[in-house]
Amino acid sequence: MRFVGVDGPRWFLRGVISGQGAVQPEAAGLLETIFRDTVVVRGDGPMAPRDPIVLKLPDDAQMVPEGVQQEDQESSRFSGGMGQLQRGPEITEVR
Numbered sequence: 590m591r592f593v594g595v596d597g598p599r600w601f602l603r604g605v606i607s608g609q610g611a612v613q614p615e616a617a618g619l620l621e622t623i624f625r626d627t628v629v630v631r632g633d634g635p636m637a638p639r640d641p642i643v644l645k646l647p648d649d650a651q652m653v654p655e656g657v658q659q660e661d662q663e664s665s666r667f668s669g670g671m672g673q674l675q676r677g678p679e680i681t682e683v684r
Contacts, residue, residue, distance in 0.1 A: 591617070593624055600631045600642060 591611040595602045604624050610617030631642055
């Protein structure tokens, strides 16, 4: 795991990168860009130390950026649905 952080006026932004991004800098490029582009608006009200600031996405945020191809549902290894589950072996008690 790799921890990244930015200390601002009356706030601290902390991120944790795990997996390949923690050991290979080129694999963490997108996560570092997202972290770098994050804007913190703390507000003027008082807050307790370590009190989390509410995360709010921009109004024009998209789940998948334009121009990025999504995987075909049939070819994805995560595409299986509940309908594809099958009953496994059962244990029967005999006395």
